[in-house]
Amino acid sequence: xxxxxxxxxxxxxxxxxxxxxxxxxxxxxxxxxxxxxxxxxxxxxxxxxxxxxxxxxxxxxxxxxxxxxxxxxxxxxxxxxxxxxxxxxxxxxxxxxxxxxxxxxxxxxxxxxxxxxxxxxxxxxxxxxxxxxxxxxxxxxxxxxxxxxxxxxxxxxxxxxxxxxxxxxxxxxxxxxxxxxxxxxxxxxxxxxxxxxxxxxxxxxxxxxxxxxxxxxxxxxxxxxxxxxxxxxxxxxxxxxxxxxxxxxxxxxxxxxxxxxxxxxxxxxxxxxxxxxxxxxxxxxxxxxxxxxxxxxxxxxxxxxxxxxxxxxxxxxxxxxxxxxxxx
Numbered sequence: 001x002x003x004x005x006x007x008x009x010x011x012x013x014x015x016x017x018x019x020x021x022x023x024x025x026x027x028x029x030x031x032x033x034x035x036x037x038x039x040x041x042x043x044x045x046x047x048x049x050x051x052x053x054x055x056x057x058x059x060x061x062x063x064x065x066x067x068x069x070x071x072x073x074x075x076x077x078x079x080x081x082x083x084x085x086x087x088x089x090x091x092x093x094x095x096x097x098x099x100x101x102x103x104x105x106x107x108x109x110x111x112x113x114x115x116x117x118x119x120x121x122x123x124x125x126x127x128x129x130x131x132x133x134x135x136x137x138x139x140x141x142x143x144x145x146x147x148x149x150x151x152x153x154x155x156x157x158x159x160x161x162x163x164x165x166x167x168x169x170x171x172x173x174x175x176x177x178x179x180x181x182x183x184x185x186x187x188x189x190x191x192x193x194x195x196x197x198x199x200x201x202x203x204x205x206x207x208x209x210x211x212x213x214x215x216x217x218x219x220x221x222x223x224x225x226x227x228x229x230x231x232x233x234x235x236x237x238x239x240x241x242x243x244x245x246x247x248x249x250x251x252x253x254x255x256x257x258x259x260x261x262x263x264x265x266x267x268x269x270x271x272x273x274x275x276x277x278x279x280x281x282x283x284x285x286x287x288x289x290x291x292x293x294x295x296x297x298x299x300x301x302x303x304x305x306x307x308x309x310x311x312x313x314x315x316x317x318x319x320x321x322x323x324x325x326x327x328x
Contacts, residue, residue: 024065024067025048025067026045026046026061026066026069027045027046027069028045028071029043029044029045029070030045030074031043031044031076032044032077033076033077034077034078035078043058045059046061047061079120079121079123079144080119082123084127084274086126086127087112087130087133087137088133090108091318092321093108109133112137113137117143117144121144122145123146124144124145124146125146125210126148126149129148134148147210149210150201150203150212150250151175152177153214154178154232154233155177156230156231157217157231157233158219159173159217161230166187175200175203177197177233177241180192182231197241201244201248202248204250210250211252212252212253213254213255214233215255216233216256216260216261216264217256217261220281235267242270252269252270252271252272253271257278258277259293262298262300263297263300265306271307273306273309276312277297277298278315280294
């Protein structure tokens with residue numbers, strides 16, 4: 001059933017545009033699955049007029065001039081939304097692993113929009129993207145609708161460890177956030193007024209973003225006894241970001257997968273935690289029981305209004321890289 005549903009969705013997305021300028025279409029005898037219904041509606045007939053659903057009926061719909069799509073034995077569902085994607089990440093494909101990186105990465109990016117559609121995703125929300133990749137995605141002949149979050153990182157947080165110098169970091173993230181509660185000054189020549197929550201959120205809103213993405217990454221998984229030095233956002237600065245974002249109607253997401261991050265999210269009023277609670281001291285070494293403080297934090301999140309993107313499949317996808325048959 002699931003595979004047939006995906007195939008029908010993909011086929012419908014490919015077929016509908018081929019009907020030219022017809023303003024009326026009927027999908028007949030299809031099994032309709034939709035979140036406002038407790039059970040599937042079998043033998044449904046759906047009238048689409050001017051690109052919008054005009055009627056759903058279990059009786060044949062009389063529309064003589066309509067283009068007809070036979071849905072017998074197929075399933076019709078609303079387009080799915082993937083609310084946490086990184087379109088520039090081809091996880092596991094690294095230049096150091098292959099001499100054919102450029103071709104493989106180019107082929108991956110060409111296929112990616114079609115793969116989303118094939119599995120029923122008609123909207124994706126880019127959480128921290130590359131502008132060039134985003135433009136390429138939007139220019140594909142067939143692609144999902146893309147929304148995006150504006151990324152807001154500290155000048156010395158975990159993401160800064162990916163860069164060889166502060167200058168390289170600022171070139172990649174010119175709209176960085178200054179946490180004056182933790183770091184009173186910035187390097188000479190940088191105006192702190194340009195990096196306040198109000199200023200950075202204003203620039204994010206001007207890009208048409210629907211949301212703001214923050215980071216609270218402790219890197220508990222880092223191998224060895226020490227990880228590179230980096231900072232974490234303070235509670236006051238997070239609350240200021242939330243207030244500035246909400247004033248502009250933007251949802252606030254925060255990356256974090258450890259208990260401290262989830263507790264900080266609750267205290268700061270974060271709208272969505274961008275990962276599940278899956279990491280804590282010692283977790284990567286194997287464990288028999290989940291520690292009490294982790295369970296207490298998880299219960300507090302469950303009772304709160306803060307939403308969560310578990311992203312469990314991201315972890316499963318990464319472990320599949322170590323399975324010999326994963327790319328067969």
